[in-house]
Amino acid sequence: MTPQMIFLMFFGGAAVWFGIVVFRTLSMVRSALALLFSQTAVGVMFLLMQAEFLGVLQIMMMATEMSVMAIFMVMFMMDPGGMGAMDMTHQKRLSLWAGGIGFVAALAVIWLADWGPANLQIPDATEQTAELGRELLGRSMFIFESAALMILTAMVAATMVAIHPSEGRKR
């Protein structure tokens, strides 16, 4: 067993464990922090798989995203600290079955599929980032620009949805 496999298993296990904690803890702020740790462990897995740029991007993006999520938790939840031990779940048995079946089906595909030969000749981090830049501004530019437009549209749409209707009428 190589050190890379051991670390992949460790951080993969951490990502899944914190993912479970998200739905097990009663405190919503702890939920947001557990999700942050889970996403950070995923980012560390990217670093272990030598995708340095994507790993750093994942950790930075998720740190910001989860901080915002924690603030929203405190603003919107009736019991953000989990002191009242409120149950905010429904159809638990069905959800467990759906999650379990999804997991087992994905595992079956992973173990039964023929993934072909491994290609372990990986370019170094500088070359990877340069190649990604060339890809984004070359062959995949249309897709990249579409993603940018999608984010802009979502930002405008989210702001319009969030504006209180009476604020529009006052002006």
Added chain:
Amino acid sequence: MIPELIIALSVGAALFGVGLYGALSQTNLVMIIMGVELILAAALVNLVAFWRYLYPDVPAAQMFVLIVMAVMAVEMAVGFGIAIARFRSRGSVEMEEARELKG
């Protein structure tokens, strides 16, 4: 058989299962968004593993990861926009109470 690929894909499968459970079982909109985030994280792990162990010389595979990250950001922005609108009109983001599309 590539053991590192199998480990990474198994982690992805577990994250997908946990995320699906969360998205289906939670009644609060923000918690449902968290479940969807976990499902998208599973997709990210799979994409990076495929790139690393099968096609490390194809940069388009990394571009897919960036697109999924953009989808995660968009999903959160729109989800929170809807949460704010819902909270303002009904004072709650409990999805059990949101059985109609009006207001």
